[in-house]
Amino acid sequence: MRCLRNLRLALPHTRPDVRAASNASSSRPASTVAMPQCDDGPAKYKGPAYDEVRRIRAENLNPALLTHFSKPLLIHQGHMQWLFDHEGTRYLDLFGGIVTVSVGHCHPKVKAAAKDQLDRLWHTTNIYLHPKVHEYAKRLTDKLPGDLKVVYFVNSGSEANDMAMMMARLHTGRHDIISVRNAYHGASPLTMGLTAHGSWKYNVASASTVHHAMNPDPYRGIWGGHRDSPVQSLRAHESEVKGGVCSSSDKYVNELHEVLRHSIPPCGPAAFFIESIQGVGGSVQFPLGYVKKAYELIRSKGGLCLADEVQSGFGRTGEHYWGFEGHGVVPDIVTMAKGMGNGFPLAAVVTTPEVAATMGKALHFNTFGGNPVSSAVGLAVMDAIEEDGIMENSLHVGTYFLKELEKLRDKYDIVGDVRGKGLMIGVELVSDRTTQEPLPAPQVMQIWDHCKDRGVVLGKGGLYGNVIRIKPPMCITKEDVEFTCHVMDQVLEEHMNREGQ
The missing domain is CATH 3.40.640.10 (Type I PLP-dependent aspartate aminotransferase-like (Major domain))
Known part of the structure; x- marks a missing residue:
């Protein structure tokens, strides 16, 4: 099994001048620790100007779309745990496209599998036979315990849970x-x-x-x-x-x-x-x-x-391939998505033959579920998880991350709780530890923005929007953790000084 460090070293290197340019930005605030090196750099951005993108988003896209950060990033390119904006500035991605990039942005093995399948067959239908969906169904169900042996491929986590609801109601x-x-x-x-x-x-x-x-x-x-x-x-x-x-x-x-x-x-x-x-x-x-x-x-x-494994599946919790295994249970139905396709639209419902038999009482079909390209991508993701030691990395780097974040909790009263397992981590921010009063949204946004300005992209969630969500591509390293914790330490200290707390 190759370690993640060896995997990154095996990737093609770009010219030193490109790599150096991607590692720095004159507008980025000074930090007491250097950002870890990256072995790739972005191509020149050729898309619409930043202001034009903002105009199109305001006029032509869903107005309910969330936009992260006070000044949103225009993401141009990704490489493993790294993102590059339209100006070539590099960021450490600790949110993974909302817990979706599992083995790394543009992972070479996954990218190669998608390209190879695109050269052979993009789409047909599961009414016909094509090999990839059958290979993938067997490989995936072999990873599940007990009698969870029948898979329904769909395209998103919502779709998977929607189908699981219908399945449970029909069966019972x-x-x-x-x-x-x-x-x-x-x-x-x-x-x-x-x-x-x-x-x-x-x-x-x-x-x-x-x-x-x-x-x-x-x-x-x-x-x-x-x-x-x-x-x-x-x-x-x-x-x-x-x-x-x-x-x-x-x-x-x-x-x-x-x-x-x-x-x-x-x-x-x-x-x-x-x-x-x-x-x-x-x-x-x-x-x-x-x-x-x-x-x-x-x-x-x-x-x-x-069991909803949309975010916690595919090794993210570190000790187990599926999060439910950490609870010592075997579900009747499992739903999964997100990291399953490393960002490719891919999801599934897996159940027992007994429950699946209920769905045979009427015709059921999904046009794109398990299509040749998505199946090839899913297989390559499973290969990468195994070959790159992704699950083991989640456990060891995730545990190290949690213990380092615990030090920040002990140092700053504003950090009410640090929790998680593997690389599924939350840091809850509060204005009062005794009452657990959530930190007001403007202050959370300020902390969030200032971490981003120093090169660390974090997620946000919780009912009050006061939880920093850390769910990165599972290829991050201890050096990435140390950089992140230095940045968070610096930002939290500045925030406490600014607020007079």
């Missing part, structure tokens, strides 16, 4: 589904009902038979809790762990039971949806033992258990 003959508050499962008309984030919900009728249980959050939840993370919440002392199970998990599961008692008809629920680690919700983890106990409760009522 029931309609009521439970998810937890603070969850994000998509924004289609159906999945908007599963999502329990008010800022993502339109004032339209959505799934009326979806219910939201209390979120078992070890940081903000009523009973706190211990989580599967190298860094525990400052509230961990409010609970205890025995036999690998946190004492707060029973209390949160009882609240789930209350939803069943009060909101679900006597026939029982169709399904229970849960992420292994909440993504858009701000990298929230659950108390040890909660997910397993919740699965047991739902199954005792005849419901199916669904």
Whole structure:
């Protein structure tokens, strides 16, 4: 197995003058630590001018589109963990296209697989036979435990969760589904009902038979809790762990039971949806033992258990290929997307033959799901995860990252919580540690902007938009972590001085 460092060294180098130009910007604030080197540089930008792009976006694109940063980046090119803007300025990408670039921007193996398939066959239909979708289906289902052996290829996480909802309802003959508050499962008309984030919900009728249980959050939840993370919440002392199970998990599961008692008809629920680690919700983890106990409760009522692996799958949590494995459970249905295609539109629903048989009662077809190019890309991503040691890198670099961020939490009261596993990390910013009052949005934006200005692109999430989301391409190094933590330290210190805190 080649290490990531060797992989990067094996990539083609550009001329030294190009590389040097991409490593610096006269407008970038001075930092006490140098940005790690990159072995590639951008081609000359030939697109429309920055102001023209902003005008087109304002007049011709979806007006609800989020635009990150006060002055948005015009991204021109990507290379592994790096992004280049239209002026050639380089940035360390710690958000990975919203947790989507898994093995690296323009990864050479994935790029080669896509090009090779484009030269052979772009698209036909799964009504005919083509080899790649069959190779991929076998390879993917071999990575899943138990009887999870039937895959439905689709194009996005929302589409996967939408289909999983229908599948569970058809199989059980029931309609009521439970998810937890603070969850994000998509924004289609159906999945908007599963999502329990008010800022993502339109004032339209959505799934009326979806219910939201209390979120078992070890940081903000009523009973706190211990989580599967190298860094525990400052509230961990409010609970205890025995036999690998946190004492707060029973209390949160009882609240789930209350939803069943009060909101679900006597026939029982169709399904229970849960992420292994909440993504858009701000990298929230659950108390040890909660997910397993919740699965047991739902199954005792005849419901199916669904794992949303859209963000936490494909090695991101480090110890396991799938996030749910860290909870010691095997779901009935698994949904996946994002890192599955390393940025290529690719998603899937995987279930058991028994559940899949229900879907055979009518014709079902997806025009683009599992098309030849997407299947070739998916196979290459799985190859890269294995050959580059991506999962191991997530574990070791992610753990190092979390422990370094813990030092920032101990240094600055503005950092209320550091959490996560592998390279799925959240840093929650607060204005008051005692009350957990979220840091006001303008201050979060200022910190966010100043990190970007120093070359670090971070994500943002949580119900209050106060959680820094760190979910980078999983090829980042310890040098990248050290650079990031130096930048965050500098920005947080300047912020505290500016605010007089």
